[in-house]
Amino acid sequence: MFSKILIANRGEIALRVLKACKEMGIGTVAIYSEADKDLKHVKMADEAICIGPPESSKSYLNIPAIISACELTNAEAIHPGVGFLAENDHFAEQVVASGYTFIGPDPESIRIMGNKISAKEMAVDAGLQCVPGSGRVSATNRETLSKAKKIGYPIMIKAAAGGGGRGISIVYEESDLIPKMKLTQQEALNSFGSDEIYLEKFLDSPRHIEVQVLADNFGNALHFYERDCSIQRKNQKIVEEAPALNIPEEKKQELFKLCTECCKKMKYKGAGTFEFLYKDEEFYFIEMNTRLQVEHTVSEMITEYDLVKLQIGIAAGEELEIKQEEISVRGHAIQCRINAEHPKTFIPSPGKITEWGKPGGIGVRVDSHVYDGCIISPYYDALIAKICTQGKDREEALCRMSFALEEFFVEGIDTNKELQEIILSEENFRKANISINYLEKVLDIN
Ligand code: ADP
Ligand code: ADP
Ligand code: MG
Numbered sequence: 288m289f290s291k292i293l294i295a296n297r298g299e300i301a302l303r304v305l306k307a308c309k310e311m312g313i314g315t316v317a318i319y320s321e322a323d324k325d326l327k328h329v330k331m332a333d334e335a336i337c338i339g340p341p342e343s344s345k346s347y348l349n350i351p352a353i354i355s356a357c358e359l360t361n362a363e364a365i366h367p368g369v370g371f372l373a374e375n376d377h378f379a380e381q382v383v384a385s386g387y388t389f390i391g392p393d394p395e396s397i398r399i400m401g402n403k404i405s406a407k408e409m410a411v412d413a414g415l416q417c418v419p420g421s422g423r424v425s426a427t428n429r430e431t432l433s434k435a436k437k438i439g440y441p442i443m444i445k446a447a448a449g450g451g452g453r454g455i456s457i458v459y460e461e462s463d464l465i466p467k468m469k470l471t472q473q474e475a476l477n478s479f480g481s482d483e484i485y486l487e488k489f490l491d492s493p494r495h496i497e498v499q500v501l502a503d504n505f506g507n508a509l510h511f512y513e514r515d516c517s518i519q520r521k522n523q524k525i526v527e528e529a530p531a532l533n534i535p536e537e538k539k540q541e542l543f544k545l546c547t548e549c550c551k552k553m554k555y556k557g558a559g560t561f562e563f564l565y566k567d568e569e570f571y572f573i574e575m576n577t578r579l580q581v582e583h584t585v586s587e588m589i590t591e592y593d594l595v596k597l598q599i600g601i602a603a604g605e606e607l608e609i610k611q612e613e614i615s616v617r618g619h620a621i622q623c624r625i626n627a628e629h630p631k632t633f634i635p636s637p638g639k640i641t642e643w644g645k646p647g648g649i650g651v652r653v654d655s656h657v658y659d660g661c662i663i664s665p666y667y668d669a670l671i672a673k674i675c676t677q678g679k680d681r682e683e684a685l686c687r688m689s690f691a692l693e694e695f696f697v698e699g700i701d702t703n704k705e706l707q708e709i710i711l712s713e714e715n716f717r718k719a720n721i722s723i724n725y726l727e728k729v730l731d732i733n
Contacts, residue, residue, distance in 0.1 A: 288603050289313050289363045289388070294328070295353050296368025299656045299673060300579075301328040304366045308597035316360045318353060320346035322664045327656045334360050341666045347371045350378055354385050364388035367596075370668065373578040374401045374450065389600040392557045392577050399553065400575040404447045404485050410561075410572040413549035418564060418571040421486035423447070426468040426710050431486075431661060435464055444468055446475035446482040450576075452522035454478060457489055480485060487573075492722035493566035495519065496531050499586045500559050501597055508550035510543040511586045511594070512616055514572055516720045518635070518710060520732065525703070526619040526710060527582035529589050532681065532719040535568065542570050558583070558598045564723070567609045571654045581624070581673065588620035588677040619681040621688050623693075623707040625655075625672040627663045630705045635664035641699035646691035650677045650684070671702070681719065685711065706732070 291314035294304045308315045311583065317332035322341035329335045339346035346352070346370055357365060365382050367390070369375040376397035391397070400406045407417045421434045435442055435458075436699040444467055446454030454475045458464050468484060494517040502508035515531035517525045529540075546561045560580050563570040566610050573631065578584040583594050592614065605727040627636045640661045645653045655672035657663075663671060674691050678684035692708050710716050715729050726732045 288605075289599070291316060291333075291360065291362045291364075292355050292390070292599070293318065293353070293365045294332070294368065295347070295359065295361035295365050295371075295657075296371055296425065296653050297323055297326060297328070297347060297667065299654045299670065300368040300370075300581075301326070302331070302656045303654055304368060304595055305331055307593060308366075309601060310593075311596060311599060313599070314362075315360045316356065318347075318356050320580070320666070322666055325662070327658060336360065341664065343371065343666065350381050354381060357382075357385070357387050362387070364390055364599075366390040366599070367578065369579055369581055370451070374576065376401060388602050390557070390598055391486070392559065395551060396555050397577045399653070400555075400559070400577045402483070403445060403449065403485070403574045404446045406575050407572065409553060410549060410575075413545060413552050414574045415545050415549065415561075416570065418490060418573055419488045422487055423483055424468070425484075426472060431468070432461065432464065434578075435461065435486055438486055439719075441489040443487045443489045444471045444484055445487055446471060446479055446481070446679050447485060448479035448481040449475060450479070452519070452523070453523075454484075455522050490564050490566055490571065492724045492728070493564035493571075494531070494721065495524075495562065495723050496534070496542060496565045496570065497560050497562045497579075497580075499583065499594070500546055500550055500555075500561065501594065501601070501675050502547075502550040502555045502557065502559070503601045504556050504591060504604060505606045506551060506554075507607045508547040508555070508607060509607060509611055509613060509614065510547050511590050511592065512543070512584055513539060514585055515721070516582060517723050517724055518716070519723050520726050521565075522723075524582065525626075526621065527585055527624075527626050528619065528681070529585040530616055530619065534565065536567060538570070557601055558594055580672070582622055584673055584675045585620040588652065588675060589616050589618060590614050590730065591617060618677055618679045619684040620675060620677040621681075621684045622675040623688060623711075624670055624693065624703075625674060625697075626669040626703045627671050627700050627709070628669050628701060628703055629701045633667065633703075635669045636701035637663045637721055638700045640697060642696065643698075644694070646674065646694035646698045648687075648690075649677070650687045651691050652677075657697075671697075 518526035
């Protein structure tokens with residue numbers, strides 16, 4: 288096992304990884320930008336190194352600075368967390384080339400699955416069904432219009448390297464296709480450093496269902512069931528739950544089998560998530576995230592396994608000792624993402640938290656790096672807390688979440704707590720009558 292791990296991230300996820308390391312008796316190195324010196328995980332880590340100014344490009348995305356921090360502290364492995372460099376194959380490659388272990392899949396797996404076009408090819412090879420699409424297209428190629436016609440409007444234009452709900456746009460008619468493609472290409476280049484785009488059939492009001500997997504170096508691949516992440520705003524998840532309701536059990540089992548077989552086929556190792564759209568009892572693969580996910584928490588609650596500890600074990604070369612049949616579902620879990628943002632405009636709301644009271648009690652888990660007097664920086668993601676509850680069934684988990692949100696308070700900045708309360712008490716949501724268009728269609732929120 289490693290004796291020291293460097294955590295190349297910030298916020299709640301850095302704290303989450305730090306806790307796993309502490310439980311495993313592994314030393315920890317935190318890295319931080321000048322804006323983050325007072326963060327909780329920086330104070331709790333055994334060692335902490337400032338790696339640059341607040342801008343992510345000069346700190347949390349600064350590969351040479353991160354590798355130097357490893358050299359300085361003699362850390363043996365790097366956990367990338369979620370976001371920033373977690374799905375960057377070049378980073379994984381640099382980490383390995385410098386003699387450290389990257390806690391995640393091989394650079395090659397990240398390269399293939401991190402590009403949504405090659406990921407879809409891989410998925411098809413493994414027998415999964417994808418949303419019909421185009422493969423790589425360009426706004427200047429004449430064939431593009433005929434490819435689009437074949438798919439049928441409305442069409443989604445998606446950045447192959449996209450993530451975080453960005454680099455996606457919808458086109459309703461042919462005349463808008465080329466101009467929108469040019470815009471999306473530019474946006475993709477600015478945000479992801481690649482202007483590669485593709486077209487995909489737009490599915491109307493499907494659900495977002497994803498499968499959590501974990502695979503080791505010995506050919507073992509396990510699934511940790513599914514999550515329903517249909518409640519989204521602008522293609523970004525805001526409420527997630529596990530398991531997903533109203534899907535035939537045999538359909539799920541078939542899907543789990545295909546996902547674990549896909550892992551074996553590509554010799555995938557580490558944690559990963561296969562994402563699907565679900566409509567009319569069919570699953571359509573959209574992408575794979577080759578990392579831990581923000582919503583891994585709900586899978587941990589229903590299966591009672593610590594996915595981060597397992598991830599670290601796999602990276603250290605351990606064989607998974609768990610057998611698939613030992614992993615079972617216990618009740619239901621739900622997560623509400625609390626973002627520092629204006630409740631109506633959704634504009635980020637950085638600032639000083641003057642009062643902070645988090646919920647607790649049976650079946651409640653709060654993952655957050657925030658405390659009284661803490662400053663929410665304008666430089667990073669608006670996620671400040673993940674409130675999760677679990678119960679013997681969905682009804683109990685929801686009931687606990689309602690109390691948890693009522694108990695939770697935050698002063699000094701705006702948050703989306705009120706929106707979460709509206710969702711939680713809304714009739715369709717309570718009946719699990721949900722889709723990715725729930726917010727627009729039911730709550731009239733865009
Ligand atoms: P999850 O699928 O785990 O819910 P999200 O899509 O919410 O993850 O993304 C998690 C975090 O990672 C967010 O902070 C998001 O902005 C960031 N992120 C995800 N993919 C990318 C990417 N390709 N480039 C930059 N940031 C990304
Ligand atoms: P990201 O890498 O940003 O997470 P995804 O490809 O996973 O991008 O898509 C994000 C979300 O966008 C999905 O969860 C879904 O809500 C919506 N979406 C993606 N592709 C389609 C599609 N073909 N039709 C309808 N909605 C889609
Ligand atoms: Mg996604």
